[in-house]
Amino acid sequence: MTQWNSAQHARRFVEAYADAILRLCLTYSLTREDAQDICQDIFLTLLEDSRQFENEAHERAFVLRCAINACKDLLKSAGRRRTVPMDQAERLPAPEQEDSGLPEAIRSLPKHYGAALCLFYYEGYSLDEIARLCGCTPAAARKRLSRARKLLAKKMEVAL
Amino acid sequence: MNIKESFERVGFTPEEKMALTARLKRAAEQEENMTSQIKRKIKKISGGMIFGIAAAVMMTAGALAAVISPGLHNWFDTATPGASEILEDGIYRLNRSETFNGWTVTLGECVGDDSSVYIWVDIAAPERTVLAPPENGYFHIVYNIPGKGGTNITQLPDEDPTDNVISCLIQHNAHNEDGSLRGETVTIQIEPIIDCWWTDRLTEQAQRHEGSELTAAIRDHMWVFEDVKLDFPDQTLCLEPNVEIPWLDGTATLTRLEVSPLTVRVELEGGTCADYLAHANSDPFDYVPEEHVTVEQDGLVIETGPTDGAWWDKLFEMEQAVTVEVTLQDGTLLKPTTTVRSDEGYRQGMDIPHLAWSRRYDDTNQFGASTRVIDPAQVDHVTVCGVDIPVNPAPTEQ
Numbered sequence: 339m340t341q342w343n344s345a346q347h348a349r350r351f352v353e354a355y356a357d358a359i360l361r362l363c364l365t366y367s368l369t370r371e372d373a374q375d376i377c378q379d380i381f382l383t384l385l386e387d388s389r390q391f392e393n394e395a396h397e398r399a400f401v402l403r404c405a406i407n408a409c410k411d412l413l414k415s416a417g418r419r420r421t422v423p424m425d426q427a428e429r430l431p432a433p434e435q436e437d438s439g440l441p442e443a444i445r446s447l448p449k450h451y452g453a454a455l456c457l458f459y460y461e462g463y464s465l466d467e468i469a470r471l472c473g474c475t476p477a478a479a480r481k482r483l484s485r486a487r488k489l490l491a492k493k494m495e496v497a498l
Numbered sequence: 499m500n501i502k503e504s505f506e507r508v509g510f511t512p513e514e515k516m517a518l519t520a521r522l523k524r525a526a527e528q529e530e531n532m533t534s535q536i537k538r539k540i541k542k543i544s545g546g547m548i549f550g551i552a553a554a555v556m557m558t559a560g561a562l563a564a565v566i567s568p569g570l571h572n573w574f575d576t577a578t579p580g581a582s583e584i585l586e587d588g589i590y591r592l593n594r595s596e597t598f599n600g601w602t603v604t605l606g607e608c609v610g611d612d613s614s615v616y617i618w619v620d621i622a623a624p625e626r627t628v629l630a631p632p633e634n635g636y637f638h639i640v641y642n643i644p645g646k647g648g649t650n651i652t653q654l655p656d657e658d659p660t661d662n663v664i665s666c667l668i669q670h671n672a673h674n675e676d677g678s679l680r681g682e683t684v685t686i687q688i689e690p691i692i693d694c695w696w697t698d699r700l701t702e703q704a705q706r707h708e709g710s711e712l713t714a715a716i717r718d719h720m721w722v723f724e725d726v727k728l729d730f731p732d733q734t735l736c737l738e739p740n741v742e743i744p745w746l747d748g749t750a751t752l753t754r755l756e757v758s759p760l761t762v763r764v765e766l767e768g769g770t771c772a773d774y775l776a777h778a779n780s781d782p783f784d785y786v787p788e789e790h791v792t793v794e795q796d797g798l799v800i801e802t803g804p805t806d807g808a809w810w811d812k813l814f815e816m817e818q819a820v821t822v823e824v825t826l827q828d829g830t831l832l833k834p835t836t837t838v839r840s841d842e843g844y845r846q847g848m849d850i851p852h853l854a855w856s857r858r859y860d861d862t863n864q865f866g867a868s869t870r871v872i873d874p875a876q877v878d879h880v881t882v883c884g885v886d887i888p889v890n891p892a893p894t895e896q
Contacts, residue, residue: 344526345522348522348523352518353515356509356515360508360509360510361505361508361509364508370510370514373510378522381522385526413644444501444504444505446640456505459501460501460505460506464781477779477843480778481673484810484813490501492650
């Protein structure tokens with residue numbers, strides 16, 4: 339495993355984690371610029387202690403946990419711009435009509451719901467793992483997912 | 499709908515990644531040469547500047563709110579006896595306004611119970627502005643109550659599209675981990691209001707745009723209402739029936755029944771509550787349904803194969819097996835099915851499984867929002883899983 343102790347590890351960090359951090363940021367209605375700031379903070383944190391992890395899963399969990407905490411901290415700061423259209427973050431052309439509202443719908447979910455969705459459906463974490471990452475109970479994590487699904491279904495129904 | 503695919507679309511471009519890599523390298527190199535004292539100074543100055551700018555441009559101006567809205571009485575269905583009066587008694591007027599660059603956002607009336615809160619919001623652009631979304635467009639409006647999340651905000655039909663006012667309704671559901679909002683003092687944030695519109699909507703070139711000149715003056719402005727006390731009255735009628743009801747393959751005890759103007763809440767304990775919790779606490783991906791079927795729920799087609807979807811369907815099915823019917827004294831029968839708040843777990847220090855669901859009265863409009871209000875004093879009885887619980891039974895003739 340990488341021991342994070344050199345500025346030259348920046349490339350590996352960006353390749354491994356930048357997109358994942360951006361996804362989490364967007365679920366919290368944060369901007370691409372916020373995601374870049376958070377990337378920098380986490381990278382510096384890794385370097386600060388010359389961190390080394392047991393395995394990749396451990397490292398990824400640490401980074402995502404840091405990202406979630408950073409998102410929450412940013413949301414607490416007053417007077418900041420919080421809006422960015424999720425579709426601006428997409429690398430692909432405009433989505434087709436049948437799923438065009440989904441990114442927006444995910445973004446409009448209550449903040450911790452979007453993160454739970456991202457961790458469960460994209461990162462593939464279990465409910466227990468999500469609970470640890472988000473600092474909640476497994477029951478709360480499951481409830482957030484359940485509500486997120488229901489809200490998404492409703493929002494998509496209205497949008498279509 | 500494919501949630502994973504939707505997330506897959508999100509990422510930095512190769513150019514952005516190159517720039518970010520260079521930035522991280524520079525930051526790491528600078529970090530090595532920077533003392534802790536300098537870092538602290540930088541953080542402190544940044545925070546102060548942000549606050550100063552925000553304070554300079556924003557003003558609280560209740561007197562400037564030039565907004566007349568039809569309010570909650572026009573939104574809710576108050577056709578059943580006593581409903582209009584109970585709604586009027588339940589409305590708490592917030593009357594909070596914030597003005598920024600000539601635009602005013604007002605939190606008007608609110609009404610609620612321990613499960614949900616409705617807040618009327620008016621948005622007024624400067625005089626003589628025609629406040630209407632562009633063709634094929636809409637206003638993107640998001641609210642948040644920090645620490646409590648956000649549920650739903652709906653833009654209401656605009657009675658006069660040529661004037662400078664639109665109205666919205668916040669419908670906020672309480673979560674079990676957060677508790678009731680009644681009597682709570684909260685901050686309500688409305689994120690920057692932006693108009694959005696589509697071009698070539700039904701083609702492959704479909705593109706969404708946002709932020710025309712109409713909303714340019716408020717594009718970056720977060721509307722923040724601090725210290726908002728949700729002091730709506732408690733109009734809930736509470737009973738503790740403590741009766742056995744048939745549920746799933748056994749029984750559970752109905753320990754509490756609450757009837758409010760907006761929701762009916764049932765609390766169950768023991769018995770088959772354990773079966774529900776056993777399923778709820780299991781791993782969705784370990785669940786194998788008895789048969790592979792396709793169901794349609796909330797407008798979505800869901801395949802219930804060996805995926806987590808079947809697990810969720812099973813959970814929903816178990817919850818919906820707790821049937822609740824509300825019969826008014828005039829014979830009106832209501833069948834609440836939509837859950838707005840749920841609680842589950844074990845009684846502290848005990849092994850007694852406990853569940854509760856609050857359901858609205860399900861007279862929904864085109865936005866999926868509940869509009870029915872009832873007067874709890876007009877409820878004759880509530881039937882839970884076929885068991886009648888008298889609430890205000892009509893006096894029997896001598």
